[in-house]
Structures are given as C-alpha cells and as structure tokens.
Amino acid sequence: MPESPIRRVAIVGGGPVGSALATYLAQAGVRVAMFDRGKRPSILVGESLVPAIVPFLRKLGVEEEVARYSTYKPGATFTFTPEKRQSFCFAEVRGCQTHYAYNVPRAEFDETLRRRAVACGARLVESGAVIERDSEPDRVRLGEATLAAASEALDGAPDFIVDASGRNRVIARLLEIRSIAGQRRDTALHAHMKGVPLFIEGNIHSDRIDRGWSWRIPLPGRVSVGVVVPSDHLERFGDNAEDQFDNLLRGDSMTRLWATDAERVTPVVKYTNYQLRSTRGVGPGWATVGDAFGFVDPVFSSGLQIGMQGAEALAEAILEGTPAAFARYERLILHSLTAWQRVVEYYYDGRLFTLIEIGERVRKTFFGSIANLHFESHLPRIFTGESTTSRYNTALLNFMIKNALRGHDPRLLEVR
Numbered sequence: 001m002p003e004s005p006i007r008r009v010a011i012v013g014g015g016p017v018g019s020a021l022a023t024y025l026a027q028a029g030v031r032v033a034m035f036d037r038g039k040r041p042s043i044l045v046g047e048s049l050v051p052a053i054v055p056f057l058r059k060l061g062v063e064e065e066v067a068r069y070s071t072y073k074p075g076a077t078f079t080f081t082p083e084k085r086q087s088f089c090f091a092e093v094r095g096c097q098t099h100y101a102y103n104v105p106r107a108e109f110d111e112t113l114r115r116r117a118v119a120c121g122a123r124l125v126e127s128g129a130v131i132e133r134d135s136e137p138d139r140v141r142l143g144e145a146t147l148a149a150a151s152e153a154l155d156g157a158p159d160f161i162v163d164a165s166g167r168n169r170v171i172a173r174l175l176e177i178r179s180i181a182g183q184r185r186d187t188a189l190h191a192h193m194k195g196v197p198l199f200i201e202g203n204i205h206s207d208r209i210d211r212g213w214s215w216r217i218p219l220p221g222r223v224s225v226g227v228v229v230p231s232d233h234l235e236r237f238g239d240n241a242e243d244q245f246d247n248l249l250r251g252d253s254m255t256r257l258w259a260t261d262a263e264r265v266t267p268v269v270k271y272t273n274y275q276l277r278s279t280r281g282v283g284p285g286w287a288t289v290g291d292a293f294g295f296v297d298p299v300f301s302s303g304l305q306i307g308m309q310g311a312e313a314l315a316e317a318i319l320e321g322t323p324a325a326f327a328r329y330e331r332l333i334l335h336s337l338t339a340w341q342r343v344v345e346y347y348y349d350g351r352l353f354t355l356i357e358i359g360e361r362v363r364k365t366f367f368g369s370i371a372n373l374h375f376e377s378h379l380p381r382i383f384t385g386e387s388t389t390s391r392y393n394t395a396l397l398n399f400m401i402k403n404a405l406r407g408h409d410p411r412l413l414e415v416r
C-alpha cells in the first residue's frame with residue numbers, strides 16, 4: 001500500500017479521545033500537534049467505563065496506571081423499584097472477552113492519556129485552537145495564531161485537522177453539519193459525595209427515579225452521583241444547580257433511600273442538550289472524533305467506548321490516507337452511534353428491562369433454558385460494548401424486542 005500523504009496532523013482537543021488518537025499517530029511516526037485549552041469543570045462526567053474499553057487501555061499502554069487510581073468495576077446494578085433490582089456481573093457474560101472495567105477519576109484519567117501521547121512524541125500545545133471556515137466549500141483551516149503554533153510544533157503546516165473538541169463540536173458547528181438530536185430533553189446534575197451506600201462494591205448503580213434516573217459510580221474514597229431528569233421537572237427543586245441536586249436527592253422516593261445521610265463534597269455541574277449525533281464526520285482534510293462527532297446518552301456509559309473505538313479507527317484511516325479509509329471510519333462511527341441510540345431508547349421506554357425480566361422467567365423452563373444459552377451468548381455483550389455494532393446481535397435484540405414482549409406492558413418499567 002502506498003504511504004499515506006498525511007504526515008502532519010493538528011488535533012484540536014486533548015481529552016481522552018484526542019490523546020488516544022495522538023498516541024496511535026505518533027507511535028506510527030506521524031507528527032502530531034495536539035491543542036488543549038485546559039479549561040475544564042472541577043469534576044468531569046465520563047467516569048464509568050465499559051469492559052470494551054479495557055483492550056484500548058492495554059493497546060495504549062496505560063491500563064496499569066489507570067488501575068492504580070481507579071475503582072475496579074465488576075458489573076452494573078439497575079434498580080426499578082425498591083423491590084425490583086437486577087445486577088449484572090461482567091464475569092458471567094458468556095463469550096465476554098474482558099470481565100471487568102474501571103470507574104475512573106476523570107482528571108487523572110485524562111492526564112494519563114495526555115502524558116502518554118506526549119511520551120510517544122505528540123506535541124501538546126496548551127492553548128485554545130481556532131478553526132475557521134475556508135473559502136472553498138466544506139473545507140476548514142486553522143486560525144492564523146493556531147496555524148503558527150501548529151507549524152512550529154509540526155515543523156511545517158498540518159496536512160490534516162482533527163476536531164476532538166468534545167461537546168464544543170467546532171467543525172460540526174462551523175460547517176453547519178446536520179445533526180440528529182435524541183428524544184430526551186434531560187438535564188444531568190453531577191457531584192461527588194461521601195457516605196453513599198452501594199449494593200455491590202465497584203458496580204455502577206443506576207436507579208429509575210420518580211422522573212428520570214440516577215447514577216452512583218464508586219470512585220476511590222467517594223461516589224460520583226448524577227441525576228438525569230427531564231429539564232422541566234428540575235425547576236421545582238430550586239433556582240440553582242446545588243439546590244436542585246440536594247433537594248431532588250432528598251425528595252425523590254428512590255434516591256432518598258440512599259442519599260439522606262450522604263454528604264456532597266463538590267460543587268454541582270450541570271449538562272444539557274447532550275444527545276447529539278452529527279450525520280457526517282469526515283470531509284476534505286478534516287475529521288471529527290469522540291463527542292465532537294456524536295454523543296448518545298449517559299445511561300450505558302458508552303461515550304468513551306465510542307470515542308476510543310473512533311480514535312483507533314481514525315488513526316487507521318489517517319495512516320492509510322485514502323477516501324475509502326475515511327469513508328470506512330465514518331460508517332463505523334455512524335453505525336456505532338445508531339446502534340447505541342437504539343439500545344438507549346429501549347432502556348427509556350421500558351422494553352429492554354421488560355425483556356430481561358421475561359428472560360429471567362423463561363430460563364427456568366426446560367426449553368427456555370436451552371434458548372437462553374443462545375441469547376446469553378449474544379445479547380449481554382451489546383451492553384459491555386463488545387458487540388454493540390454486531391449486526392447479528394442487534395438484529396437479535398430488535399427481533400426479541402418486537403416479538404417477545406406480547407402480553408407485557410413495558411410502560412411499567414418506563415423511565416419517565
């Protein structure tokens with residue numbers, strides 16, 4: 001294969017995804033200038049990983065370091081009513097290649113990946129980068145000062161620009177790329193707390209609450225708590241994020257069971273309008289990756305998995321440098337975002353856990369136990385991230401959702 005014409009790359013955004021991409025490219029001998037403006041909230045969401053990320057951490061050479069400051073995550077616990085709870089242990093997922101994941105303090109995690117990129121030869125430029133629209137259609141260029149900084153770091157002008165700016169989505173906004181918004185109009189409020197009880201150590205805990213859902217992510221010495229609530233519902237809990245978070249935790253019939261004696265130890269950070277997927281992620285001389293390409297929803301912790309998958313696939317496309325390679329990358333990520341979106345919708349409308357409940361009952365019968373062997377080999381790996389994009393597995397899930405729920409009312413488990 002002829003050598004890729006792309007030898008110098010400017011990456012805008014040094015979050016986990018930009019840093020992973022920078023590492024792969026620098027390791028392959030591509031010159032990389034990675035811009036990061038370093039402006040981050042005091043705590044960051046994106047703390048719970050799915051097992052499918054672990055092979056990327058190994059490939060990047062950072063798993064041991066990440067494990068040192070993170071919590072080992074053996075599974076996930078979902079609570080629907082005080083009496084109805086389902087726990088999943090990754091080690092029991094049939095055919096699963098990685099039997100665990102981590103809950104990571106994000107500041108340390110981001111720093112580990114950034115340092116790794118630099119150790120592999122990427123140049124970190126600690127300032128905000130400006131991308132501008134070019135006079136030619138569908139093209140972008142770096143702003144003057146950014147170009148000067150990149151050219152100095154790269155020893156020449158970049159051949160390619162990557163937007164890894166997260167929810168800033170610089171290129172998508174600049175080129176007015178059509179995006180698809182999810183159906184939810186939720187606000188997520190996030191803080192760290194002490195004294196939060198858990199059912200299973202290390203597991204992420206997700207509760208269906210009066211309106212919306214909450215997460216509990218155990219981190220060393222504290223628990224990350226989030227509530228994901230329809231935005232119009234929040235107003236009744238106060239005028240600011242702190243009051244809304246504290247009052248909702250104490251007032252909700254589900255969270256008050258575990259939050260009453262817990263203490264919030266950080267300010268509250270608020271996220272809105274995050275369900276947004278671009279319909280394109282590549283163009284002439286540019287690509288987007290990670291949240292800058294799209295983000296589905298926090299509920300299954302898929303954000304960093306899609307991002308890491310994207311970083312690896314985009315690195316391969318850049319190293320190949322052909323239109324076909326970029327089209328492959330774009331297809332993969334569009335497919336991944338769509339696949340996760342569907343699973344997320346099944347969660348919110350109650351069909352997913354209704355199906356899981358039916359499965360629990362059916363597996364106790366003779367024929368059910370045989371059929372169940374097949375389903376267990378395919379369906380749970382959708383949620384560990386290992387086979388979310390497998391066409392067979394998603395078709396099986398869709399088939400089951402369509403055919404197995406007859407006579408059952410999924411609204412009983414709907415997240416309102």
Ligand SMILES: Cc1cc2nc3c(=O)[nH]c(=O)nc-3n(C[C@H](O)[C@H](O)[C@H](O)COP(=O)(O)OP(=O)(O)OC[C@H]3O[C@@H](n4cnc5c(N)ncnc54)[C@H](O)[C@@H]3O)c2cc1C
Nearest residue numbers: 013015016017037046048129165166188290291298303304
């Ligand atoms: C409420 C909520 C909960 C979530 N929970 C989870 C979870 O549990 N697990 C999970 O996997 N994912 C979760 N996510 C998603 C996860 O946070 C993101 O998918 C992940 O952080 C994306 O990484 P990234 O590198 O693409 O972007 P980011 O982490 O946002 O990094 C982007 C970087 O670019 C920098 N930047 C931006 N603009 C510029 C510029 N112009 N110049 C220079 N630098 C710039 C920023 O400062 C930042 O450092 C959650 C998201 C939300 C909204």
